[in-house]
Amino acid sequence: MVSMKDIALKCGVSVATVSKALNGYSDIGDETRSQIKQAAAELGYFPNSAARALKTNRTYNIGVLFVDEARSGLTHEYFASVLDNFKVNVEKRGYDVTFINHHIGTRAMSYYEHCRYRGVDGVVIACVNFDEPEVVELINSDIPVVTIDHIFNNRTAIISDNIAGMRDLVTYIHSMGHRKIAYIHGADSSVTRDRVTSFYRTMEELQIEIPESYVQEGIYHDTESAASRTRELLALKSRPTCIIYPDDFACIGGINEIKEQGLHIPDDISVVGYDGLHFTQVLEPKLTTLKQDTYLLGKEAADHLISLIERPKTTLITRAVVKGKLLSGNSVSRLSH
Template sequence: MVSMKEIAKKCNVSVATVSKALNGYSDIGEETRNYILKTASEMGYLPNSSARALKTKRTFNLGVLFVDEARSGLTHDYFNHVLESFKSTAEAKGYDITFTSGNVSGRRMTYLEHCRYRSVDGVVMACVDFTADEVQELLLSDIPAVTIDHICDGRISVVSNNIQGMEDLVTYIYKKGHRKIAYIHGDDTSVTKNRLGSFYRTLQRLGIEEPDEYVKPSFYRDADLAGERTGELLDLKDPPTCILYPDDYAALGGINEIRERGLRIPEDISVAGYDGINIAQVLEPRLTTLCQDTAAIGRIAAERLIELIEHPKTTVIEKYTVDGTLFKGASVKTVYPPRGFK
């Protein structure tokens, strides 16, 4: 095993300088640090985790609290990509990740107890019920934390710009000539509230009065219920010309219901999703959707959490908003030439 002494000899510096470079201390030059890190990597140096923990008072282990009520686990397309980006960024900075479940060898622990048991330096929280007592206990603890898609007082948050994303999506559909736009929305979360509020506000700005029966409650990633709600919309005396779904996966349920009725997309009715998962771009026709920047969300969450761990006194607690991108696809038809809107 390569030692710091060997690296110091190779770089012609002291062992203390090598130690500072490998442990992230700021009192050496950036050029020297990069040279030492590059040399250590080329020599195959691997630090002893126990020794490093003793020196730095850190375990270089980040907790991930991810509780998907739909039980889709890491097959949850959106959060899977967010967490993959978080993981790769953390690993590049020398950190490992541990999933916090509250269960260890059959023994039930609270999330906070599990984080302390695993001695995590910090935790990222995504896709959880932020009102749950266990989650609140963790949020109120002294463990550094970053939340994803939820804003908490006193905590760094990284959120997708759902307000702007919904506005972009609705405006695009309006430009395609649609005036009867329905929305099947997700369950009661801050994400849903922002999207729903932006949906109504955008329609109001465009001069469209939305019938109550055009807005239907559902759940995220529930294709069956989305299909049911689609049927209810299609059975209306005056059905919509375009239906928006809470996410691309749920949109599949709506698409199946539409096709089972012998209708064509977009010739007979238009549809649009949200998230921008891979399947949206291989459907026929390709699904119009709002692509969230999962790579940026995961990267920023990891960077800010590590910054908070390593520089707690100078890290600013704030909200980071990440914009998405409209994918026009081919599932929204131009129904007639739009008038009075450029």
């Protein structure tokens, strides 16, 4: 295994000089630094993680806690994209990623215990039951934590702008002439509360009354729940002309139910998703949806968590809000009044 001593011999400098050059110290000349880095690359040098951990008191290992309600794991396109962008950005900064769970082999342990066992420097938490006692234990621990799409007063949160996103969707649907707008939302969470409140507020601003039957609770990322709620909406005496779904994947369940009833989108009824996943833009008709910026969500989570790890005394607990973008698609018809 190539060591700093091998690089020092090749370059004719001290081991201390090699260490400073490779660790970004400013008291090394540019020419010397360049020579040392080139020699390190040629020799195939990699820093020893155990030695680096002893020196810096960090493992350069970040935990990811992700357990979604539908148990879809990383087949959940939205969160998979957010976490992939998180992973790419932390790896650029020299960190590895470990998924946090309840077990090491057959031994059960809490999320906090697993974090301690793996020696992670910090944790990003996304799409879990944030009220679960073990999650609360981790949130209240001494480990740096960043949450995605959920807010705790004592932790930095990276939030998609669900209030503006829902307002943009409803305003667009209204501009297309629709007044009978239904909304199938996901299970209770801070994301759901923001979206539902924004839905009601925007409809109120547009002076549209909403029948109670038009707002239904479904399940995120669940096609069967969306199909069932769609069936109920289509059976109403005065059915809606447009249905907003909790997310793009759930919307597929609604689309299937509409087609099974012999109806056409958007001629007979309009549909709208949320997330802006890639497949929605190759459907026929192309889905109208709100595209969330998964790259920026992942990058913001990485930047804020690493700042908490590396500069704990000067990094503020904050809330970063990431805006999305309306994709108009072709799944909303234009109605005349």
